Amino acid sequence: MKFANSPLLSQLLPAWxxxxxxxxxxxxxxxxxxxxxxxxxxxxxxxxxxGESRYSRVIELSATRGRITDRAGDMLAVSTPVKSIWxxxxxxxxxxxxxxxxxxLLEMDxxxxxxxxxxxxxxxxxxxxxxxxxxxMIAALNLPGIHQQREYRRYYPAGEVTAHMLGFTGVEDKGxxxxxxxxxxxxxxxxxxxxxxxxRLGRIVEDVESIRPPQEGRDITLSLDAKVQYLAYTHLKQAxxxxxxxxxxxxxxxxxxxxxxxxxxxPTYNPNNRxxxxxxxxxxxxxxxxFEPGSTMKPFTAALALEKGRYRFDSQIQTAPGxxxxxxxxxxxxxxHGMLTVAQVxxxxxxxxxxxxxxxxxxxxxxxxxxxxxxxxPMKLGFPGEVGGRLRPHKTWRPIEQATMAYGHGISxxxxxxxRAYLVFARDGDMIPLTLTRLDSAPVAGKSIFSAQTARxxxxxxxxxxxxxxxxxxAQIPGYRVAGKTGTAHKLEGGQYANRYVAAFxxxxxxxxxxxxxxxxxxxxxAGKYYGGEVAAPVFAQVMAGSLRTLGVAPDAPLxxxxxxxxxxxxxxxx
Amino acid sequence: xxxxxxxxxxxxxxSALGAVASQHKxxxxxxxxxxxxxxxxxxxxxxxxxxxxxxxxATHSRVEKVARERLHMKPPAAGQVLAVEAVK
Numbered sequence: 001m002k003f004a005n006s007p008l009l010s011q012l013l014p015a016w017x018x019x020x021x022x023x024x025x026x027x028x029x030x031x032x033x034x035x036x037x038x039x040x041x042x043x044x045x046x047x048x049x050x051g052e053s054r055y056s057r058v059i060e061l062s063a064t065r066g067r068i069t070d071r072a073g074d075m076l077a078v079s080t081p082v083k084s085i086w087x088x089x090x091x092x093x094x095x096x097x098x099x100x101x102x103x104x105l106l107e108m109d110x111x112x113x114x115x116x117x118x119x120x121x122x123x124x125x126x127x128x129x130x131x132x133x134x135x136x137m138i139a140a141l142n143l144p145g146i147h148q149q150r151e152y153r154r155y156y157p158a159g160e161v162t163a164h165m166l167g168f169t170g171v172e173d174k175g176x177x178x179x180x181x182x183x184x185x186x187x188x189x190x191x192x193x194x195x196x197x198x199x200r201l202g203r204i205v206e207d208v209e210s211i212r213p214p215q216e217g218r219d220i221t222l223s224l225d226a227k228v229q230y231l232a233y234t235h236l237k238q239a240x241x242x243x244x245x246x247x248x249x250x251x252x253x254x255x256x257x258x259x260x261x262x263x264x265x266x267p268t269y270n271p272n273n274r275x276x277x278x279x280x281x282x283x284x285x286x287x288x289x290x291f292e293p294g295s296t297m298k299p300f301t302a303a304l305a306l307e308k309g310r311y312r313f314d315s316q317i318q319t320a321p322g323x324x325x326x327x328x329x330x331x332x333x334x335x336x337h338g339m340l341t342v343a344q345v346x347x348x349x350x351x352x353x354x355x356x357x358x359x360x361x362x363x364x365x366x367x368x369x370x371x372x373x374x375x376x377x378p379m380k381l382g383f384p385g386e387v388g389g390r391l392r393p394h395k396t397w398r399p400i401e402q403a404t405m406a407y408g409h410g411i412s413x414x415x416x417x418x419x420r421a422y423l424v425f426a427r428d429g430d431m432i433p434l435t436l437t438r439l440d441s442a443p444v445a446g447k448s449i450f451s452a453q454t455a456r457x458x459x460x461x462x463x464x465x466x467x468x469x470x471x472x473x474x475a476q477i478p479g480y481r482v483a484g485k486t487g488t489a490h491k492l493e494g495g496q497y498a499n500r501y502v503a504a505f506x507x508x509x510x511x512x513x514x515x516x517x518x519x520x521x522x523x524x525x526x527a528g529k530y531y532g533g534e535v536a537a538p539v540f541a542q543v544m545a546g547s548l549r550t551l552g553v554a555p556d557a558p559l560x561x562x563x564x565x566x567x568x569x570x571x572x573x574x575x
Numbered sequence: 576x577x578x579x580x581x582x583x584x585x586x587x588x589x590s591a592l593g594a595v596a597s598q599h600k601x602x603x604x605x606x607x608x609x610x611x612x613x614x615x616x617x618x619x620x621x622x623x624x625x626x627x628x629x630x631x632x633a634t635h636s637r638v639e640k641v642a643r644e645r646l647h648m649k650p651p652a653a654g655q656v657l658a659v660e661a662v663k
Contacts, residue, residue, distance in 0.1 A: 075630040078623055079623070155627050204606065204609045206605060207605070
């Protein structure tokens with residue numbers, strides 16, 4: 001039978017079947033259309049994102065923290081990448097042999113390692129900041145669940161010598177003390193990121209966009225001179241050992257520019273290894289500890305007297321019998337003198353003389369001078385924890401207080417403030433702000449506090465103080481004319497003056513054209529000697545001599561110190 | 576008409592192949608650049624480490640120790656210095 005004659009063909013199908021099939025097909029189209037709307041419109045973003053994540057990657061671009069260098073460009077603080085080892089405890093199933101091997105490489109106790117791996121956490125640091133070569137050895141072990149992360153670690157090549165000036169950073173490479181904290185904004189780099197397309201082999205084949213360009217930390221050039229700093233540190237350390245002192249500080253300033261060339265404090269610490277740090281080691285005494293400056297304040301009293309024209313360089317003052325009673329308090333000299341000139345009051349460091357001079361000032365005049373010299377307020381160097389010392393408002397001064405302030409009691413200051421105040425004598429009466437960073441242009445114009453004439457006369461007085469007959473012949477330096485003043489102050493403990501001392505010396509050199517100001521403070525010398533002239537002056541001489549030589553300052557005196565006996569008495573005195 | 580179409584097809588083909596080739600070349604060059612930049616970064620790291628090493632060797636305390644103990648140097652005493660005045 002032929003197909004065309006098949007009786008089945010002549011049989012008519014019901015009409016609904018064709019419509020049913022057509023409807024099914026239409027429905028199928030509808031479902032497809034709906035699905036495509038769902039995928040292309042509703043879920044579009046999600047799917048695009050998923051697709052992109054198969055080939056595009058966001059890469060973190062790390063930024064390095066800026067370096068800190070001294071004024072000559074010597075590295076003082078450098079960040080270098082290190083690795084941190086971390087683990088997912090659940091994945092880290094180590095055999096005892098593997099654990100021993102890992103612990104040996106990390107120089108850890110195996111039990112400590114196992115304790116960390118037993119933690120109920122998804123993420124534990126095993127050891128942070130290990131050297132890159134150790135890290136690559138660990139990577140070669142190919143241990144399960146042990147991972148590495150790149151971090152930066154800060155190194156301080158000069159160690160304890162520059163510890164207080166620089167401060168340090170934490171594990172996250174953020175500044176925590178000193179310059180590191182003060183200049184955090186400039187030093188810190190901002191990590192960036194960018195989106196790229198990677199191929200099957202993980203190579204970057206295309207840059208899609210830069211999400212955030214990384215910003216490298218800026219380098220900081222300090223005003224510090226590493227050589228001067230080293231001299232200051234070693235000589236102070238020696239002096240502390242010799243005199244069994246509790247603490248000490250040295251500040252070296254460039255008188256021409258106001259730059260801080262050195263700032264050394266003891267006790268100190270090694271910023272590269274801060275395991276056993278105590279508060280005493282951390283303190284930057286030169287900026288955050290105040291003390292009563294004692295006799296080192298007398299030159300300011302004399303300067304004000306000369307400035308106001310009440311006294312001349314050689315005006316006579318009666319200091320006999322070495323005591324002066326004001327109200328119900330008595331001021332006394334360590335050694336009684338007779339008639340002294342103003343210059344001799346400074347040279348011999350007579351408290352009575354200074355008090356008598358101060359008696360002629362109005363409290364306001366004296367307060368204005370102290371205020372202009374920067375006492376009683378922080379210097380705003382930007383250093384963390386910097387304090388301003390104490391200078392009470394002049395309206396509350398009693399006569400006895402005014403008298404004691406003339407020789408540096410009842411007023412307190414940091415070593416840095418004291419050194420800065422002496423800039424006035426070194427700069428012919430000018431006061432300029434200090435700076436911790438290197439100045440590349442001339443310093444700002446100074447504010448005149450005393451006339452050049454007054455400043456020069458005080459310099460002569462200060463020079464007499466280091467010559468025979470003065471309080472600090474041991475501050476002399478062969479080849480240079482030196483000027484300076486000693487200070488020996490009783491320490492205040494609970495409002496009472498105790499039998500403990502702070503020995504200080506502040507001086508400048510060369511006198512003919514002052515270049516440096518050096519201030520030395522030794523806290524609680526307890527090996528018998530405690531006068532500023534015996535404890536602090538030799539440190540000053542060593543630091544000053546070394547610094548002048550290092551900086552190439554021309555000598556201004558014959559090499560043999562001129563030995564002129566101005567007075568028969570060669571007793572070093574202080575207070 | 577046919578000839579024009581054939582010519583146009585040929586031009587389109589050549590252009591398409593050119594686009595593929597240059598894209599490939601661009602990616603290759605880019606990978607190379609990435610590699611060089613990676614090298615630059617690692618050299619910078621190495622430079623930092625070398626600077627660190629240099630300043631550790633040049634620590635003043637070490638220099639002083641070597642000068643005093645190994646080279647037997649000492650600062651000149653006051654009488655041993657001769658100041659040379661600059662001629663003005």
